[in-house]
Amino acid sequence: MLSGTTWFTRRTLHQALFLGSFTLLSACNDAPTAPNAASQPLVIEGKTMGTFYRVSLAGVDPQEEASLREAITAQLAKDDGEISTYKPHSVLSRFNQYTGNEPQPVSADMADLVVCALRIGALTKGAMDITVGPLVNLWGFGPEKQPVKEPGQQQIDQAKAQTGLQHLTVIHKAEGQWLQKDLPGLYVDLSTVGEGYATDNLARLMERRGIRNYLVSVGGAVVSRGYNGQGKPWRVAIQKPTDRENAVQAIVDLQGHGISTSGSYRNYYEVDGKRFSHIIDPATGRPITHKLVSATVISPTATEADGWDTGLMVLGTEKALALAKQHGLAVYLISKEGDRFKTYMSPQFQAFLVNP
Template sequence: MRKNWLYCIGLTALFLLSGCDNHQRDADSALILEGRTMGTFWRVSLAGVSPDRREKLQKQVQQRLDNDDRELSTWKPESVISRFNRYRGSEPQPVSDNMADIVTLSLRIGQKTRGEMDITVGPLVNLWGFGPDKQPIRIPSQAQIDAARALTGLQHLRVIQRSEGAYLQKDLPDLYVDLSTVGEGFATDHLARLMEQEGINNYLVSVGGAVLTRGKNAQGNPWKVAIQKPTDKENAVQARVDLQGHGISTSGSYRNYYELDGQRISHIIDPETGRPIQHKLVSATVIATTALEADGWDTGLMVLGEEKAKALALREHLAVYLIIRQGNGFTTWMSPQFNAFVLP
């Protein structure tokens, strides 16, 4: 369930930061920090910050993201979440407040999407070759899918808050929690908190396909983000938004896939069927107060498909932008809340 990446930092992606077609000008007018984390890339753009702070800030950002990765990554055998996944008992296991917050939000959104945003879908993600396991050489059988589905379910996972700290508990020994669908949003928010702690009020931070902004850019204008057209053959802008200090995240089915037995296998797995999604919704973008919340909603909306995603966005008053495949082209839909962020 990896998210799309940022084209502005040299990757094929869904978001293009405004002005990224002139990367040198951006670099000349703002302090740019970059690096790798969680199998993707991070980027920090700072306005009004002395270049003398580059080395210290670069180290602080990388250290914070490395710590997050050691908590959340299913690709690291000794991460906190990997140890929890290996645990076969039912006793509550201590976790950080950060992880408790991530799981609590994920469970809430999972309930709102009727289980379509499911952080326990890891066995199915692995079965289809999008986790630490190798890509399959043939389409999984129905028996394999059913066996993996039997190991999933949000009802098997609980967050427990006690005076001495937070805990996770599972009542299914083989329950496997995969936080990759929300990890980038959480890490982006974490970078924003770091900037605030450092007294920096004008910034754009991003990890993978999650972005959050505060204040103004180096020209004194609002930070802007462009949503790319859903194709891997061009980097054309679909819409531009002013985040107004919010977070944004997109889930899309057209970048992360592979071909197997003549079929296109998307990385987005429907927990109900246990199979990659097949409908015509190709991307869902969400703007929310935090990047974590935006990151949590977008995958659930993608799994739901066009009509159910629209209904949920209206019911929950979400700022949502959908791109739907129609014949050889695409149509778009946005909720009233999203329209407030769109630039002419």
């Protein structure tokens, strides 16, 4: 067992172990300095967006905990109020309920999030598709209950007819931002980038409060900056895709980046003896069935990493590696081949690896 480590649980993906370093997300030139050695970090954690969040802070006065917890809770509530598909009155839910074609106002941050998702969707040739909501719901991984039997092809085709990135437009003007759809039944699901989005926003919150040594996570997305309580860079350990919580696959030093992991082996259900993953392939309209069980991506922001890891999971090992090579992505993939797990990584990811 590695000393000084903390485990985080993600409902839909595999767990990640966080040791410590990361990213400057705001326009701030103050370099982080190591806190006093062996100081205890201030840890604030809880539930949000159907998963867990954790904020670890080094060199922060414990008397600030109440104020920080209030600010963190407010930020997460704001994010959830924008992009939740489970809250009927969120900005995104109201957009999904709207069946007209007039532009609908959104915040600048939400518009930027959708632009990021559309860009990754285009680069993955639709493998990462935030309009796949009707299929997510059909297969029982959205706000609606899981089906009692496997959907038929006609149901799948009907749901697919209500999807497509080409039907969603982001409008940026000096006076504001809007989302627009030209398909009445278009249903946008931002869960594929939501954890990264919330994580980046927590990091920005720390920066605004003048905190320079932190590690923040929402679900499987992580951002960190500076040093931990022992005066060492924060590091992140990727868990093996097993039920053993402390089975470490690899450890990385983020070096000013965000990281996110997506996996197909924990969030699933069974119907008539068949196992169905929560990751839906937009091309087939069905849950993925290939051998890739985990994809970890390191990107400049957690939002980007969160979007890329989903797209790579949809594509499968060979196509994911080809895409990583094409775009210079830092990716770490785990495939299940028989009873064994096989790992693949891009040269860009290897540059972040550290020895345990």
